[in-house]
Amino acid sequence: MTDIMQVKGLTFKNEKKKHWFAQPEIFQLGPIELNVKRGETIAIIGENRSGKSLLAKLLVGAVEANSGEIVLNNNVYDARFNKKASRNSRTSDIRMIFQHSNESMNPALTVGRILDEPLRLNTGSDEATRKAIISDNLVKVGLLREHYYFYQHMLSDGQQQRVALARSIMLQPKVLVADEPFAALDPTIRSQTVNLILKLQQEMGLAFVFISHNLGIVRHIADKLIVMQDGNIVEAGKTETLFRWPQHEVTKKLILAYQSLVPQQTLR
Amino acid sequence: MAMLDIKNLTLEINTGDSVIKALDKVSLSVNSGEIRALVGESGSGKSLIVSAISGVLPPQWRITADRMSWNGDNLLSMSVSQRREVMRRDIAVVFQNPLGAMDPSAPLGAQLEESIPNEFIRGTWFWQRSQQRRKIAISTMHKVGIKQHKRYIHAFPHQVSADIVQKFMIAMALVSQPKLLIADDPTRGMEPTTKTQVLKLFTRLNQTRALSILFVSHDLLAIASMSHSMTVLYAGQTVESGRMKHLRKRPLHPYTKALLDSAPSFRTNLPPKSSLPTLDGSIPTLQHMPIGCRLGPRCPRAQRACVSTPAVRRIHDHTYSCHFPLHMEKL
Numbered sequence: 001m002t003d004i005m006q007v008k009g010l011t012f013k014n015e016k017k018k019h020w021f022a023q024p025e026i027f028q029l030g031p032i033e034l035n036v037k038r039g040e041t042i043a044i045i046g047e048n049r050s051g052k053s054l055l056a057k058l059l060v061g062a063v064e065a066n067s068g069e070i071v072l073n074n075n076v077y078d079a080r081f082n083k084k085a086s087r088n089s090r091t092s093d094i095r096m097i098f099q100h101s102n103e104s105m106n107p108a109l110t111v112g113r114i115l116d117e118p119l120r121l122n123t124g125s126d127e128a129t130r131k132a133i134i135s136d137n138l139v140k141v142g143l144l145r146e147h148y149y150f151y152q153h154m155l156s157d158g159q160q161q162r163v164a165l166a167r168s169i170m171l172q173p174k175v176l177v178a179d180e181p182f183a184a185l186d187p188t189i190r191s192q193t194v195n196l197i198l199k200l201q202q203e204m205g206l207a208f209v210f211i212s213h214n215l216g217i218v219r220h221i222a223d224k225l226i227v228m229q230d231g232n233i234v235e236a237g238k239t240e241t242l243f244r245w246p247q248h249e250v251t252k253k254l255i256l257a258y259q260s261l262v263p264q265q266t267l268r
Numbered sequence: 269m270a271m272l273d274i275k276n277l278t279l280e281i282n283t284g285d286s287v288i289k290a291l292d293k294v295s296l297s298v299n300s301g302e303i304r305a306l307v308g309e310s311g312s313g314k315s316l317i318v319s320a321i322s323g324v325l326p327p328q329w330r331i332t333a334d335r336m337s338w339n340g341d342n343l344l345s346m347s348v349s350q351r352r353e354v355m356r357r358d359i360a361v362v363f364q365n366p367l368g369a370m371d372p373s374a375p376l377g378a379q380l381e382e383s384i385p386n387e388f389i390r391g392t393w394f395w396q397r398s399q400q401r402r403k404i405a406i407s408t409m410h411k412v413g414i415k416q417h418k419r420y421i422h423a424f425p426h427q428v429s430a431d432i433v434q435k436f437m438i439a440m441a442l443v444s445q446p447k448l449l450i451a452d453d454p455t456r457g458m459e460p461t462t463k464t465q466v467l468k469l470f471t472r473l474n475q476t477r478a479l480s481i482l483f484v485s486h487d488l489l490a491i492a493s494m495s496h497s498m499t500v501l502y503a504g505q506t507v508e509s510g511r512m513k514h515l516r517k518r519p520l521h522p523y524t525k526a527l528l529d530s531a532p533s534f535r536t537n538l539p540p541k542s543s544l545p546t547l548d549g550s551i552p553t554l555q556h557m558p559i560g561c562r563l564g565p566r567c568p569r570a571q572r573a574c575v576s577t578p579a580v581r582r583i584h585d586h587t588y589s590c591h592f593p594l595h596m597e598k599l
Contacts (some may be wrong), residue, residue: 007385041541046431047459068317157310158552186309187486191546198543213459216489216533221541257464261493262533 004207005175007034010068011232012058018170025257029054029231031068032054039201041208043218043239045254052211053080054178055228059209060096068096073174074180092122097178101164111138111163112148118170133170140203141166142196158189162196169200178210182217184217185235215258219243227251270297271448271480272321272359275335279316279504280553282328283426290316290329291504292562295580298448301478303470303493304514308501311551314484315364318452319502322361323351347526357385360441362451366433370425376436376587377421378569380405383440404443412439413465431458438466442473449473455490488531492516500524503552503562505529505577509587520586520593523547523563561591569594 011030025182029051036042044052058072070077070090075077077090098104105114112134119130135145141162144197161181168176181197181235182190194217201208212218218225227235227250235248246252279291291313298304308314310539319325321336321343336343346354355361360418362370369380374476379403381572388404391397408550409417412435423435434454441449451470455463471494473479491498492512499509500523508521516534519525529545532538547566560575567574 036345047461048431112485154552158550179440187488187552188309188547191530191544195546196542198541215460219540220532220538220544254460258533259458260464261467261489262461 003035004038004040005034006071007036008058008069008071009033010055010058010065010070012054012063012065025079027051027231029058034226034233036207036209038174038207039205040224041201042221042223042224042226044209044211044226044228044263045213045215045216045218045251047254050228051231052228053179054231056096056177056209056211059177060094061090062096080144092118093173094175094177095168095171095173097164097168097176097181099180101160101185102152102157104164105160106113107152109151110148111150111155114152114163114169115148115167118167122171123223126211137166137170138153140200147245157185158192161185161189161193165193165196165200169204169206171213173206175207175209178208180211180213182212182214190217197221202225216262227254271300271339272298272482273335274317274321274333277317277320277331277333278337279320279325280330280332282330283555289504289557291320292577294501294504294506295509296499296506299506300447300480301479302497303327303474303483303495305495306482306484306501307408307486307488309486309551311503313499313504314502315452318348318363318482318484321450322355322359328391330339333436343543346485357444358446359448359450360444360446362434362437362441362449362454364456366437367425367430370433370496372425376428376433376590377402377405379406380436380440380443381423383443385444401517405439408439410441411463412442412469414439416549417549431462433464434458438469445477446479447484448480448500450484453486454483455485455487458487463490470494489525489533493532493579498529503557505562506580506587506589507563508586508588508590510588514586515551518584518595520588520595521590522567522569522594525594528541561589577599 006221009031014027016025032055044055046052054063058065072093115134115137116130119125119133134148138145138147143159143162155163182193185193193224197208198221200206222239225237226233226237227248231249235251242251243255246255274294274296276293276295277291278289281288281290293316296306296317306314306317320331327333331344333344338358338523343351370453384401384404389397389400391400406417414420414432414435420428438454455466467490470481474481483491485491495512497510498512498515500507502523508515508524509517515524516528519528526547529536532544549566552558552562560577564574565569573590573591578591580587580589
């Protein structure tokens, strides 16, 4: 399989001066090299303040990078994100799911309007086709066509998560980036969402990059694992390999912390 | 002998045109020196039980219970000052959402010092006393895993990250050396390393000081690693309760099984990327509770009899309420 997305030398630098004379606090992310294959699931783990969320935001372009480029389907995008032309196709190729689906949606709009927004802004299609696409996608994520007219508060947590997922696949993306998509969900709803994402991946060949603290789920669905510390990737590799033979200190710490929770019988 | 003993706790909320039963005959007991887990999804009334025990529910909500006692004293008929005494010295609560539960206008260290009971402080003069308060506060901070106490003791809650505030919350609960700690989702949103740290602290306190813990959470992995017994709650009804070992090995209620199945960490034979077994639908809202067994519409084993509330049945110390439990063949 060929790489669907290649990230080359992605860097981000934040210098914050708290005081005139004080040394500036420098947070540097990267340079990051990352290859994503078609239909592959990559999990990013790491401690707090290791730059996981920032990496996700840089990938979708929510935050401007200082340098680096993203190669997607033979299109080269500048990660600095300043060319208008590249912006449009990039926004439709890499989409993001946010952590709290209920806070990332406008409560004053119907689900239909929420889902219509990416289509209206990024495609030139007329209203009838847009509506058809929306109802297709609603069915795809396991909702009903009638949910077009619902408001956010009328939906349960699981349904809201489905709407968030529908919004992210609306533009037929190649890569889906998610920042802790399962953290705020209840166990049964979480399994439903995991199943749904697995199904969509099979159907659409999506690559899925996600951040999670829940190593049980990471182990279950991720093909590859990336471990981050202080803005750098310190270890990367196959999930199973990393779980069995962690090399770096951070990985060892995280995996051990997880293994100590897992009941002993299941380890054997 | 159970320290905290609750039998058939019912909480009714009057909404004007109808009465909603937010909790329906919940039974729960915590023995001394035991870690009891209370498991349920959001909206199942876990936090309501915590509030009912600590007595912070609005007075217009009606609480009735056959029994709700702390070491033999009835909590419901206690006077306010007696109850306050119990809550101050014997029971400590770690509330959900630490940022909301802390005072935003006072530094974290000051709030921690305030929660140290006066009896713990020796010294005649005020400077000795304040020094000692500071000393106890710092040692408690170290105990819960806050290493840089200088950095955080003067910080306000909004200035530090959520897991540090959470640890302060735990420190505030532990500083009065309670007999029972009620922890309402204490590890939510924590990264794995911090989480294990906190859980280990709880286990250690349980072993060394015989602290009983009521651990409220939906993180089954954390629960399974530390608790002795478990009570499963669904939509305000107790579904199953018993020893952790037995429940894990052989759940009798379909909901418990679904909950255990939803955590992939428990199962090694699960092939990667296979779909997880799950229940359809989602938790019903308070206004639209199904009659009878509230799991009914989502339950794979539901039959006609499920429209009447199942009675509590008991096998040794394992209780469950289901008409068609998993050890019975489907009729």
